[in-house]
Amino acid sequence: MTDTTATTPYVPPKVWTWDQASGGRFANINRPIAGATHDKDLPRGKHPMQLYSLGTPNGVKVTIMLEELLALGHTGAEYDAWLIRIIEGEQFSSGFVGVNPNSKIPALLDCSVSEPVRVFESGAILMYLAEKFGVFLPTEPAQRAECLSWLFWQMGSAPFLGGGFGHFYAYAPTKIEYAINRFAMEVKRQMDVLNRRLAESPYVAGEEYTVADIAIWPWYGATAKGLTYEAGEFLNVAEYTHVIRWADEIAKRPAVQRGRMVNRVVGPLDQQLHERHDAGDFDTRTQDKLDPAAGAV
Numbered sequence: 161m162t163d164t165t166a167t168t169p170y171v172p173p174k175v176w177t178w179d180q181a182s183g184g185r186f187a188n189i190n191r192p193i194a195g196a197t198h199d200k201d202l203p204r205g206k207h208p209m210q211l212y213s214l215g216t217p218n219g220v221k222v223t224i225m226l227e228e229l230l231a232l233g234h235t236g237a238e239y240d241a242w243l244i245r246i247i248e249g250e251q252f253s254s255g256f257v258g259v260n261p262n263s264k265i266p267a268l269l270d271c272s273v274s275e276p277v278r279v280f281e282s283g284a285i286l287m288y289l290a291e292k293f294g295v296f297l298p299t300e301p302a303q304r305a306e307c308l309s310w311l312f313w314q315m316g317s318a319p320f321l322g323g324g325f326g327h328f329y330a331y332a333p334t335k336i337e338y339a340i341n342r343f344a345m346e347v348k349r350q351m352d353v354l355n356r357r358l359a360e361s362p363y364v365a366g367e368e369y370t371v372a373d374i375a376i377w378p379w380y381g382a383t384a385k386g387l388t389y390e391a392g393e394f395l396n397v398a399e400y401t402h403v404i405r406w407a408d409e410i411a412k413r414p415a416v417q418r419g420r421m422v423n424r425v426v427g428p429l430d431q432q433l434h435e436r437h438d439a440g441d442f443d444t445r446t447q448d449k450l451d452p453a454a455g456a457v
């Protein structure tokens with residue numbers, strides 16, 4: 161393993177090779193190759209939608225969307241949410257890779273059709289569900305373009321917040337000033353983009369709550385509230401007043417409150433519902449039923 165505290169500058173070799181020990185906190189799951197590591201089928205429940213996920217910002221987008229659809233009475237959105245413990249490598253099972261060859265949560269299987277449809281990438285899942293049920297994605301061309309622009313803005317921007325800023329600020333084995341500066345600057349620029357937009361309209365895509373809000377809120381709403389990487393003060397998030405107003409409003413929605421609990425394995429136990437197989441699971445959930453050992457991420 162390279163001594164990252166040494167002062168000698170790192171000179172990249174001619175050809176990169178995999179040094180697993182240098183992978184830091186995620187060394188046991190990060191690999192330079194794709195595909196399954198072991199044979200295991202995914203479980204299948206009774207509902208039309210089978211979700212394989214974890215309560216991270218990317219996972220929460222989909223459980224919020226499903227809860228919003230159910231709140232509107234779309235029973236076709238009934239779902240089983242199965243927990244995928246990524247830190248234990250469950251995204252590399254043959255079953256999971258069959259639903260998402262990219263081995264990342266969330267992954268959805270729509271079993272309401274004769275040949276089940278797989279959907280991966282949270283943005284694609286939101287769009288698929290919005291089109292299937294005809295809600296949260298405007299049909300008028302200009303409004304639809306605005307909504308999809310913000311949905312894809314989120315998909316392109318969040319890796320700089322999570323994989324860039326979050327990784328180097330919170331997880332990297334050493335604090336690298338250059339990397340933290342570079343990604344803090346970009347995250348603050350993104351927050352300003354969103355803040356200016358939310359000064360103009362109540363929701364990201366305009367007057368209506370859409371999949372753009374559902375995608376952006378778990379990442380940027382949380383950041384505005386100082387909940388990502390304990391970096392609220394560092395990023396001076398208090399200045400993004402319009403994002404804070406919008407984040408607080410969305411947090412009040414009952415479907416959002418339910419959705420954010422599903423597949424969640426960190427934080428207060430009364431906010432965790434490790435798996436969801438029935439609408440009643442939210443009511444019958446008790447701390448006794450929760451298995452804290454499952455929450456090791």
Ligand SMILES: N[C@@H](CCC(=O)N[C@@H](CS)C(=O)NCC(=O)O)C(=O)O
Pocket residue numbers: 189190216217218219246251263264265266280281282283
């Ligand atoms: N662009 C993807 C990102 C998904 C993603 O990064 N998922 C993470 C958890 S938030 C994951 O499954 N990581 C496991 C791994 O990298 O092995 C999406 O939005 O669905």
